[in-house]
Amino acid sequence: MSGAGEDAMGAPAAGAARPVATRRLAELAKTVRSKNAGVDRITFDVIFQDRENYELVKRSGVLTRESVARLYGISESRITDFVTFDPAYAIKFTILRSRPSGSPGDPDIFGSQQYAPLLDIEVPVVSEG
């Protein structure tokens, strides 16, 4: 992922639109996790503490079916579900495994360490300044 962090943002040019900084998804979300959903799928949950950050990320467009497929280097057809879940302030998606969990050569039987690349997604936020 490209995108400058907050600190890298320079002073806004006079008359420009409100400056946009970015924050890592890891800073905005309460929980980012992955886990088996049955033996053929891994499901990913991004859960927020409050509605504000949830809506911010939901509207930002950085966490979508397309962006996730690009990040993990898979075709969109392998993403079986992509849903936003308002009651839990959560964004959730599910991918098909390349082989069933625990098959010889599968490095992650529980699917529990596949979320790490999500942490570094840069989310545009409107700068306070």
Add this chain to the structure above:
Amino acid sequence: MGRPTLRFLCPNGHLGFAPLKVESFELGVATRPDFILADSGSDDIGPVPLGSDVSTSPKEWQRHDLEKMLLAARKLGVPMIIGSAGDTGSNSRVDMFVEMIRDIARQHRLAPFRLGYFYSEVPKEKVGAKMAAGEVVEGLDGRGPLTAEELEATDRIVAVAGVHPYIELLNRGAEVIIGGRSSDAAIFAAPALRAGFPEALSYYLGKVLECASFNAEPYAGKETVIGEISHEDVKVTAMSPYQRCTPASVAGHAMYERSNPYYEHFAGGTLDMSGCRYEQWDEKTTRVTGPKFVPSPELRVKLEGAGKVGERYMGFAGVRDPYTVSRIDDVIAWARKQVEERFGPPEQAGYELHYLVYGRDGVMGELEPLRHEPAHELGVLVFGVAPTAEMAEEVTLMGTRQMFYARLPDVKGTAGGVAFPIDEVVRVSPAYRWTLNHTLRVDDPLELFELHTVEVSGAPEREEVVS
């Protein structure tokens, strides 16, 4: 009919995998619940336990929880229900839990009670006969229909029970039930349905309780939660002094370990949670209303099956030379080629070689976005799988040791291309794979399950088979 509410206590989301926490369990028991229940299984643990018919949980932890639950249930005079005995819910695991229950009863000289149990294993021949009669064993999660070849490659199949065997055993007077493989939620839904509560709320109750304190916050496993069902709602309460059930924690749990937070499928129908409303009822309790249940037109039971791939050995090699790090795929290709020269191509010779390259993409494999930026050193885990232990050992040893001799054009170090922390390979559990993740249509919801009830008495031993 019946009571306006019933209360269900769940102390553990996977009995045996880690012991229940005693304090919150005792606090929950003191509120005099109407049922004490836990799920003990999961397909999360991979295909090896089902295939080789073992538990991943230690007996001491399984017995610890069974003992706590049985003593509390008998003292209160309420039913105790366990589903998916011993991680896999295979027949041997059911027998093991039944024996533990008898043993605990003897040890504590418990007054006589009726124990119900059922088996979930389905013989391959039975599935084969259904297929021969034209029945299509439909695949789940994008799998195609079951083929004769995949069935043949399968060593053990369990059917995932819905509510039906539990309701039937309760009807037969069982006060303690040990279930074979079951849908987690069905364990809880069965007694609620039997007592006349609505399907939607009964299944939702099971859904929200099956993982115990994972529905509460802050995050903690193995703490007791209590669910209360009425004809209008389900209320779920954390028993641990430091946990609460909040709308966010309860709703969040609906997502856990499933593809979609709105729908959950059971033998007999689908729970639709898209209209659920969550509200804080008191400090530690969240109230849920609005789930729906959509009955399915035909009864399909999920089948899980594991088939053996072969015996398995493991080897390990480390790499520090930056040139070798950058050419690690060539090193692995060299080692594979040496094995192939000895045994022939893997598909023909019936072996598999797998390399997990830690420091590059060992954890995520093809999903790793940073696989082109390897670390300054790599650890390569090698797995060899073959029909016999002898062959698996040789495949693995050759596949590991030949990395040492890999011929890279510009390597400076010519006295060994990798580092060995041990110069040997070690035998690990045989390799299995999930061959069945399918559903089978049945006419009778009990036809795949074999039910038993027995009288158990603490002392002296006297048992009579009732059915």
